[in-house]
Amino acid sequence: MHSVKLDLKKRSYNIIAGCSVLGLLGKQIRKLNIGLDAYVITNSSIRNKYGRVLERALIRAGFSVRFKIVPDTEKSKSLTTAYSVIKDLAAYDRQKRIFLVAFGGGVIGDLAGFIASIYKRGIPYIQIPTTLLAQVDSAIGGKTAVDLAEGKNLAGAIYQPRLVLSDVKFLSTLDARQIRAGLSEVIKYGIIKDAQLFRYVESRYKDILKLRAPVLEYVVARSSRIKAGVVSRDEREEKGIRTILNFGHTVGHAIEAASGYRIYNHGEAIALGMLVASDISRSLRLIDDNVPARIEDLIKAVGLPTRIKRVSLAAIINAHYRDKKFIGSRNRFVLITGIGRTKIVENVSLGLIRQAIKRRLD
Ligand SMILES: NC(=O)c1ccc[n+]([C@@H]2O[C@H](COP(=O)([O-])OP(=O)(O)OC[C@H]3O[C@@H](n4cnc5c(N)ncnc54)[C@H](O)[C@@H]3O)[C@@H](O)[C@H]2O)c1
Numbered sequence: 001m002h003s004v005k006l007d008l009k010k011r012s013y014n015i016i017a018g019c020s021v022l023g024l025l026g027k028q029i030r031k032l033n034i035g036l037d038a039y040v041i042t043n044s045s046i047r048n049k050y051g052r053v054l055e056r057a058l059i060r061a062g063f064s065v066r067f068k069i070v071p072d073t074e075k076s077k078s079l080t081t082a083y084s085v086i087k088d089l090a091a092y093d094r095q096k097r098i099f100l101v102a103f104g105g106g107v108i109g110d111l112a113g114f115i116a117s118i119y120k121r122g123i124p125y126i127q128i129p130t131t132l133l134a135q136v137d138s139a140i141g142g143k144t145a146v147d148l149a150e151g152k153n154l155a156g157a158i159y160q161p162r163l164v165l166s167d168v169k170f171l172s173t174l175d176a177r178q179i180r181a182g183l184s185e186v187i188k189y190g191i192i193k194d195a196q197l198f199r200y201v202e203s204r205y206k207d208i209l210k211l212r213a214p215v216l217e218y219v220v221a222r223s224s225r226i227k228a229g230v231v232s233r234d235e236r237e238e239k240g241i242r243t244i245l246n247f248g249h250t251v252g253h254a255i256e257a258a259s260g261y262r263i264y265n266h267g268e269a270i271a272l273g274m275l276v277a278s279d280i281s282r283s284l285r286l287i288d289d290n291v292p293a294r295i296e297d298l299i300k301a302v303g304l305p306t307r308i309k310r311v312s313l314a315a316i317i318n319a320h321y322r323d324k325k326f327i328g329s330r331n332r333f334v335l336i337t338g339i340g341r342t343k344i345v346e347n348v349s350l351g352l353i354r355q356a357i358k359r360r361l362d
């Protein structure tokens, strides 16, 4: 079991990662003194698989439990779903001792966190992420949001959970594509901040894909530590520190959007975005040729895409210019100077961006 503290003074919280750590949940929540009634937001598939074990762990520790089921789709990250959950919450919240539990992947986590941030101007919530992507990334750091028709994650808040509990046991029912998507973010952490983690994934990716618990535990804990460290130093992305987490995301988001969120999932799109960003880094002579080659080898080995299919250059460039990470008309890229080292570069020429994307197009 690993415990990582995300240090934000009075709003600090622990991230607990391990195998079968769900048993620790009740005691951990009791210590936080955040209420007695757990309002668990989840979907029916997760409820069917793991609802009973969660319920038992909470009841054993003296909490009451109510499940709120939302549909299993990104569409649940909407104001409409948030509104219907809040209505249910308000009707149920008679004794005023409720806290929320986000029990699922990034969709559930973002939605539940958003609801926690606005209901009664903020109530406590905890994250129990059940996908690799959520365990290493979305459950940590307090970015909560719902999507609007105008774009993803446009309505939201930074609102930190009181606890993150990542049990790698949940990952045993995740399909391979979802595991690879989470692994893409793990590889990102290696590239931006942790050469040792990168080497670890290079040597152990087969065990990760086979869902070997100790290996998953190491990867989740190490990634959590990196994200927690970055967020604690720059919670609101004001100092250019949290920005490094966007490595691969500028072009990755554009690829996701240009493909109508249908061809690639988030992890796959950012794998492609990381390849483009490392290409740009090489064109600017920030790194030697062997670094992009090593990154590409690993991305390919774990089964993530290395070629962009069925999306045009024009569509990607268009989506790229709509990205909210642009400051005015200037762009801002997280580039690398080696495995584990980043450099933020503004105003990368459109020519260079086009060239790097073009090299990846089929
Ligand atoms: N807040 C942040 O910082 C942040 C960061 C990255 C991504 N996100 C958001 O996260 C979302 C994507 O998250 P995701 O990749 O976890 O997708 P997801 O939440 O849609 O989960 C993927 C699928 O896996 C299923 N699932 C979840 N746990 C399972 C388990 N243990 N066994 C079997 N199936 C399981 C879900 O029901 C779903 O069908 C996006 O909305 C994205 O915007 C947020």
Ligand SMILES: [Zn+2]
Pocket (backbone or CB within 6 Å): 137, 185, 249, 266, 270
């Ligand atoms: Zn991401």
